[in-house]
Amino acid sequence: MTEIRICHLYPKEMNIYGDRGNIAVLQKRLEWRGYSASITSVGIGDEFNPNNFDICYLGGGQDRDQMLVAHDLGKKSAAFLSAAKDGVVFLWVCGGIQLAGVGYTNSDGNRISGVGILDLDTSAGSSRLIGDLVLDAEIEGDNCRVVGYENHAGRTFLGPDATPLGSVVKGHGNNDTDKTEGAIQRRVVGTYMHGPLLPKNPWLADKLLSWAIEHNTGETPTLSSLDNSLENLAQQVAISRAGMKR
């Protein structure tokens, strides 16, 4: 049985929005298709070996914890850059997308360096961008509607090497001005749709899983289809609530 190796980065610090939902989806959707999945936590002070993983997840954290994590990530950035070049899949959400970029300038004007696996830069805005987020996502020419929830003060702008994950239909997205949301570069995906975005977006989950399997086996897999009826109903409700709610 092929074992797909999932790395959960800083689960103690970066987990405030039910981030483990994404890990559960990756794991179960692999297992339901006959793959096995291993989940390894990498925390502050631990070594990150880029050869050990097919997919790396980083979630959202409180400012204080995000600072502790940013400091530790700095020591690992060479390993992350090498993993990204090697085609390891990344899903970094919320605080994660900010840390994946070149840097973050906070409200006091202080600058925190990012890992640099996504060509984007973030600075703190004066207000928080909070609410449902609906986008038309595009990955490698394939389109799908994706829904999530955002809650961030950062305003993120992409550089030329990164492509948006999608265009905003409802909500704020990267910066509340250019209608872009998230970023993709190689197989690194960043997004402000925090916490459990994969349960309601099986299309995105399966994209990431195909890449992860390809990284592991060297071949593009054909994923067997799963019953997504509950997923689709939850997504429809979320989209209609996004339109309705004040």
Next chain:
Amino acid sequence: MRHIALSLAKTAGWISRALGRGGGTTLPGMILLKLRPHTLREMAQELEDGVIVISATNGKTTTARMVSHAAHESGITFVANTSGANLPSGIATALLRRNPDEKLGVFEVDEAALPELVPKLQPSVLVLMNLFRDQLDRYGELESTIQKWEEMIKSLPDTTKLIINADDPALAFLGSLHQNVEFFGIELTHYGSKTIPHAADSLHCQKCDGPLNFQQVTIGHLGHWKCQNCESQRPKPSFAGDKINLQGLNGSKFIAVSQTGPLEIQIPLAGIHNVYNALAAYATCSTIGISATNIQKGLSTLSAAFGRNEIINFEGIELLIMLAKNPAGANQNLRTLLLEEEKNHLAVLLNDRTADGKDVSWIWDVDYEMIVDRLASLTISGDRAYDLALRFHYSGFPTTSMHITPSPQGLLEHLKSSIKTGEKAIILPTYTAMLDLRSELNKMGATHSFWEEQ
């Protein structure tokens, strides 16, 4: 002008109750605060015997009710805000309705509204019980609430007695910033665990950012903690809960130990979270001079607060309603179910309206996994029923065995048709889902309007 404002506001309450909208628990206060913003402070100053303010993410309603009950038992007349009307408008409404002979105030206050309300209410006793992640879209992050509370505590006069949960590392740190403070906490118990649950907050030392070690964890990040890096550790509580005996859904027993000696306390509310509530109430009541006997009596004869372990008879089925609105609270309710031997009928209701928090991410921080093989049936309801169904799907509960019905009416009909008379069903709703369910139960004559409660 003041009199006109007061009478206008009172009339609004009467009208809104007469129309049956919202029970008038906040509207009069809202009008008054608009007309005369300073009135709250003036009205609070009229309370000669002082003001008790209780705040927490979880347990503030129940604790305020416990304190009220013991105060009532000892013949103290007081004014309190009921039914969770815990924002400035709800407190102003309670003060508007105060009888002149009520000289003590007992208020539960929303944790985000607390820093604004404390300078106005000038509490003689301020009880801080816990801070967990809750409604992240509304409150912002936990850390920012802690910072606001810190500023609030730094500007408290020494005359304010702080009563603080020693087991909450962030709150214990706040307590160390004030001169006049008493701590309460739970001693080592076999209900505690050595490992931190997944959704725990506050795992770093407030003083030095160092990681915390736990000798015991009771709920979330509450327990016997110590910083690995500096000298910070759980302060020794002057009101300690010992020899805890959780008696399933029926209630709990423990020994409250303080300067005045050990006192056996029996409460009709289940779960270790209610032991914390009772301890906080005990510490508060002792501080204001209520006798041990009256505390014992007040706590043992307590009825459940609105939607907190409340039992409603519906067509011969016993509905046990336990509000579940954030991960720590929901996990605690699930753990309480595990104290029962038999399998339970369970209904979980998820709404995403303003009072619930519009972000439903938090359900992924609830450990539903612990109960999936302990259920006789599972019914899922609320505006976001399908999100919840997905959560159970990924927890390993078979989709084919769950019944999904978003409307409260559908939920009640399903429970009626699928559960035998005399059996019990446990209901875990978010706040507005509970209101919807209550209103549906009301229509069927199974319960009474909540504003009639005192």
